[in-house]
Amino acid sequence: MSGTARARIFCCAGTPCLATDSEAVKKAFEALVGQTPDVEVRESGCIGLCGRAPMVRVESTDGSDALYESVTPDLVPRLVATLTEEASPPEQLLDQQTPFFTRQVRIVTANAGHIDPERIEDYLAVGGYEALNKAVTSSSPQEVVGEVTRSGLRGRGGAGFPTGVKWGLVARAEADQKYVICNGDEGDPGAYMDRAVMEGDPHRVLEGMAIAAYAVGASQGFIYVRGEYPVAIRRLQRAIRQAERQGVLGGRIFETPFQFRVDIRIGGGAFVCGEETALIASIEGGRGLPHPRPPYPAQAGLWAKPTLINNVETFASIAPIVMHGGAWYAQHGTEKSRGTKVFALAGKVNNTGLIEVPLGITVRDVVEQIGGGIVGGRPFKAMQTGGPSGGCVPASMLDLPMDYESLQQAGSIVGSGGLLVMDDTACMVDVARFYMDFCMHESCGKCIPCRAGTAEAVRILERITAGGGTHGDLERLEALCPYMQEASLCGLGQTAPNPVVSTLRYFRDEYLTHIDARQCPAGVCTMSALPSEAFRVGGRP
Amino acid sequence: MRPPAPVEDTRQRVLDAALKRTGFRQDALIEVLHAAQNSFGYLTPELLWYVAARLRLPPSRVYGVATFYNFFSLKPPGDHTVIVCEGTVCYIRGAIKIADALESEFGAAPGDTSPDGKVSVAIARCLGSCALAPIVVIDGQLIGKTSPEAAVERIRAIVGAPQAIPA
Numbered sequence: 001m002s003g004t005a006r007a008r009i010f011c012c013a014g015t016p017c018l019a020t021d022s023e024a025v026k027k028a029f030e031a032l033v034g035q036t037p038d039v040e041v042r043e044s045g046c047i048g049l050c051g052r053a054p055m056v057r058v059e060s061t062d063g064s065d066a067l068y069e070s071v072t073p074d075l076v077p078r079l080v081a082t083l084t085e086e087a088s089p090p091e092q093l094l095d096q097q098t099p100f101f102t103r104q105v106r107i108v109t110a111n112a113g114h115i116d117p118e119r120i121e122d123y124l125a126v127g128g129y130e131a132l133n134k135a136v137t138s139s140s141p142q143e144v145v146g147e148v149t150r151s152g153l154r155g156r157g158g159a160g161f162p163t164g165v166k167w168g169l170v171a172r173a174e175a176d177q178k179y180v181i182c183n184g185d186e187g188d189p190g191a192y193m194d195r196a197v198m199e200g201d202p203h204r205v206l207e208g209m210a211i212a213a214y215a216v217g218a219s220q221g222f223i224y225v226r227g228e229y230p231v232a233i234r235r236l237q238r239a240i241r242q243a244e245r246q247g248v249l250g251g252r253i254f255e256t257p258f259q260f261r262v263d264i265r266i267g268g269g270a271f272v273c274g275e276e277t278a279l280i281a282s283i284e285g286g287r288g289l290p291h292p293r294p295p296y297p298a299q300a301g302l303w304a305k306p307t308l309i310n311n312v313e314t315f316a317s318i319a320p321i322v323m324h325g326g327a328w329y330a331q332h333g334t335e336k337s338r339g340t341k342v343f344a345l346a347g348k349v350n351n352t353g354l355i356e357v358p359l360g361i362t363v364r365d366v367v368e369q370i371g372g373g374i375v376g377g378r379p380f381k382a383m384q385t386g387g388p389s390g391g392c393v394p395a396s397m398l399d400l401p402m403d404y405e406s407l408q409q410a411g412s413i414v415g416s417g418g419l420l421v422m423d424d425t426a427c428m429v430d431v432a433r434f435y436m437d438f439c440m441h442e443s444c445g446k447c448i449p450c451r452a453g454t455a456e457a458v459r460i461l462e463r464i465t466a467g468g469g470t471h472g473d474l475e476r477l478e479a480l481c482p483y484m485q486e487a488s489l490c491g492l493g494q495t496a497p498n499p500v501v502s503t504l505r506y507f508r509d510e511y512l513t514h515i516d517a518r519q520c521p522a523g524v525c526t527m528s529a530l531p532s533e534a535f536r537v538g539g540r541p
Numbered sequence: 542m543r544p545p546a547p548v549e550d551t552r553q554r555v556l557d558a559a560l561k562r563t564g565f566r567q568d569a570l571i572e573v574l575h576a577a578q579n580s581f582g583y584l585t586p587e588l589l590w591y592v593a594a595r596l597r598l599p600p601s602r603v604y605g606v607a608t609f610y611n612f613f614s615l616k617p618p619g620d621h622t623v624i625v626c627e628g629t630v631c632y633i634r635g636a637i638k639i640a641d642a643l644e645s646e647f648g649a650a651p652g653d654t655s656p657d658g659k660v661s662v663a664i665a666r667c668l669g670s671c672a673l674a675p676i677v678v679i680d681g682q683l684i685g686k687t688s689p690e691a692a693v694e695r696i697r698a699i700v701g702a703p704q705a706i707p708a
Contacts, residue, residue, distance in 0.1 A: 016670045019683035053685075094660075174612050191630035192669030227575075228668050266575060268610025271666065280576055285568035286602070287609040290555050346671040387629070404568030418671075420629055421669075438666060501565045 005061040007083050007426040010113055011071075012055040014046035014199055015231055019177060022054035026072035030081055034340030037305040039083065042122075045200015048112055049100070049112040051352035057113045058083065067094040070540045100351045101367035105332060107340050111201045117235050118344050120242040129320035135211050139322075144215040145171055148318065152338030157183055157274070158389065158415045159491070160337075160404045166308065169298040170216040173306035176217040180209050180260075181302065181309040182231070184225040187271040188387030189417030189438060193342040196314035196354050198225065198232035200362040201316065202239035206262060208315030210249060211322055211423075218306050222319045224279055225271055228537025236264055245274045258432045272443035275490045276301075276309045278444065289446045290490035311416070313342055334360035337403035341414065347384075347421035349377045357402075359414075364398040367421055378423040382506070386415025388435040389495035391502025392428065396522040409501045413495075427524035428507040432462035432500045439496035450493025454485040457500065467527030478504065555580040556588075560595050560646040570606055574613055581616045589675050591626070619654040619661035621700055623692075628667025631675040639675060640664065647696070656688035659700045 011026040012015070026041060026283025028268060033039040038061070047055040052069035058066040058079055068079060069092050074412075079383050081087040082336055106112070115122035123129070135144050136433055149164025170178060182205060186194040225233050243249040248417045265283050273276045274286040280302050284290040286506075317339065321329045330338045337359035346352050349371030351487040356368065367373070374380050382392040391412035394401055400406055404414050422431070440454035460473045481497035488494045504511065513519055518527050559576030563569030573596065577588050584607050593603040607613045623643060627636045640651055640662065649655040649662040670676055671686025677692050684695065 013684065016673050016685065018675070019673060019685050020677060040582075050670070053673065187666070188629050189632075189667035190670060190671055195669040266572070267612075268571060268575075269611050269612040269665075271605065277564075282571065283568070285566075285570040285606070289607055344669075344671060346674070349632070361617070418629070420633075422633075426633065431629075434629065442666070523584060 007061050008059040009039065009041045010044035010057040010286050012047045013043035015049040017054040021490045022072050025054055025056065025076065026073050028076040032076055032081050039271055042116040043050060043118060044115065045112040045117050046196035046354050047050065048355065048381060049351060049353045054420045062475045067096060068092045069094055091419045094220065098246050101442055103365060103370050104356050105340050105358050106356050108197060108313055108342050115254050117200050117202055120203060120246055127208055128203055131209050131322040132210050132248060134321050136214050136256050141171060141217065142216045144322065147322060147326045151329040152328065152490060153317055154337065154404065156313035156341065157313060158413065159455065160414060163310065163314055165300060166217055167212065170306050170308040173299060175306050176364045177305045178216055179302045179305055179307040180213045180221040181210055181220045181368045182223040182262055182306060182312060182315055183274065183275045183309055184223055184312045185225055185279060186416065187266050188416045190344065190387055190420050191416045192344045192348055193417045195229050195232055195353065197312050197316050199235055202235045204319060205312055206239055206243055206249060208318035209262060210260050211318050212308055212315065214258055219259050221260060222265050222283055223262060224267060225263045226267045233264065233266060239428050242257065251497040254489060272444045272492050275492060281537050289444050292489060332358040334401065334403045336405055343417045345371055345419050348423040349421045350375055359403045360401045362399050362401055366419065371421060381422045381424050381426055384420040384422065384431065386413040388438050389413060389498055389500050390415045392506060394506040411505055421447050427520050427522040428503045428510050429465055432503045433465050435499040436461055436496065439492065443492065447489035447493060449487040453480055453493065456480060456497055464511060464514050465525040467518040471515060474511060552580040555602060565596060567598055569663045570596060570598065571604065574607055578613055583617050619682050620659045622661045622663065623696060624663045624665045626665045626668045626676045630671040636675045637687045638693050639677060648694045651700050660696060
């Protein structure tokens with residue numbers, strides 16, 4: 001065995017794997033082969049199949065690799081044996097020719113399982129910071145903006161605004177100081193793509209931010225991370241220190257006059273701070289209250305200076321675009337929704353975890369191929385996309401392509417990327433009530449349509465799920481939703497009614513069964529035996 | 542008039558270091574409050590008053606920020622903290638039943654501390670480990686695929702058997 005070719009063992013160190021004690025597995029590997037010069041034991045970012053944590057990836061000296069699920073320390077000797085002899089692999093070996101792996105296209109998550117997120121050397125070894133080097137030493141800022149525009153990349157935080165257009169606006173703004181902000185306040189329940197990217201490949205995010213700063217003319221950046229993500233915060237802090245020492249962040253980046261510093265801001269557990277103007281207010285040290293736009297952050301953002309604010313996944317898409325060109329990125333996806341999107345697949349499918357797929361893939365392919373079908377072979381009922389701002393795709397629309405336009409037409413959104421698959425045991429009225437209750441708690445209270453609207457909607461939905469609903473309640477709900485959508489100040493209130501509108505559109509019969517028969521078809525809602533008259537605000541049904 | 546530092550000890554020095562590191566900038570309020578809470582465990586009125594004075598901010602502004610963000614607590618925490626995730630996936634997989642079980646076992650409703658001061662229960666809106674739902678976090682350690690019984694048993698093992706209340 002030559003001195004350079006080394007087998008490498010990657011123990012996934014994403015939050016779910018750490019929670020299932022991947023550290024004990026790593027220690028077992030280290031105890032067994034830590035002293036062996038031709039085997040390296042490393043941590044890696046999220047490998048994807050979080051439902052079967054902890055995951056281990058074993059890379060042989062010939063470059064072939066094997067993935068193992070649900071690894072325990074006592075399995076370690078057998079995995080090591082597969083490296084050196086013709087040992088038959090244990091049953092925890094995953095077949096990488098299954099659709100879960102073959103149907104994915106990994107651009108943002110390309111390094112997951114291949115590098116140690118705590119080592120900048122690993123990132124540099126796979127071509128890290130070369131895109132930044134290329135941008136600052138051989139492209140003008142305008143050329144970088146042009147390349148991003150050509151890629152067709154749209155904001156991955158949910159709204160889908162064309163990224164190149166946004167960059168162009170900030171680049172053209174005249175100011176002595178501009179800022180770049182990375183929005184890592186991933187608040188949608190059921191969505192954890194950004195956590196996985198920040199934990200698994202923090203340098204990719206920093207590189208994207210630095211390229212953006214060069215393109216728009218900013219010298220200071222902020223990453224706003226949820227306080228609920230301690231591992232992501234720790235890895236980003238470490239990554240910033242390493243990058244500064246390496247000279248790829250800080251002053252005179254790649255020996256050019258370009259300088260860019262990044263600071264971390266830790267969120268305080270307020271969902272509304274994912275909204276860009278609220279996030280800016282929070283970085284400024286105040287309550288996270290949104291303000292009306294215009295002015296847009298591109299004109300007057302942080303401390304009233306032009307500010308570029310993009311989502312984690314958007315920034316993580318930048319380096320490959322600069323490296324391989326916008327046209328290369330644009331070959332994935334559909335005409336209006338280019339590229340790939342990372343989704344957090346959860347719920348009643350066999351394979352749950354983090355997936356990256358080309359936009360335009362059908363719901364059916366995600367559920368049946370990648371998800372491996374519904375648990376226990378039960379019938380598919382709906383897929384919820386976009387969390388509290390999104391809606392449901394019913395079984396009748398399984399062949400719907402998942403891109404910005406198609407999902408919007410179906411009454412949902414691509415959103416930040418949470419996908420919740422539900423079978424016939426889920427009650428759609430209860431799901432709607434859950435999301436509205438979430439929005440009521442997270443409403444900042446600044447504008448009345450959102451503050452009072454969410455509370456009223458929750459009251460009505462609670463009445464229906466408790467068996468005391470009336471037809472008048474449905475009418476009131478349907479009158480209330482458009483008010484909130486049109487009159488709320490920010491995205492939180494404007495999109496809060498979406499889960500209700502969407503379930504009313506596709507599952508109206510379920511609402512009616514709750515009201516007329518006072519039964520929950522899925523058996524989720526506990527209908528009270530007899531609704532008291534006091535409880536019944538809306539009069540007779 | 543500057544109010545005196547609430548306590549002269551290590552915890553105070555950690556807070557003062559955070560104030561100094563951020564250059565007493567008013568926009569560093571949230572970071573300073575994070576440091577204060579990490580150091581003291583929760584935010585007392587004296588602490589808020591102290592931070593306001595040092596950052597030259599109106600106390601109303603400091604109080605407003607401290608009460609706006611869910612992370613900041615103005616009540617003393619119990620000896621052990623339990624976070625029950627009630628994100629969508631955990632909710633569908635029975636997170637409410639876990640919270641109910643904790644309340645009946647330890648007498649700590651969500652957002653509260655048990656009468657003996659041993660366990661605080663908080664609710665989180667998705668901790669991003671949905672593939673392991675339902676999850677709880679006990680003293681910073683994430684525990685996945687749990688159940689009401691398993692969660693109660695685990696916490697019981699940490700805090701010890703219930704004390705007999707003298708008649």
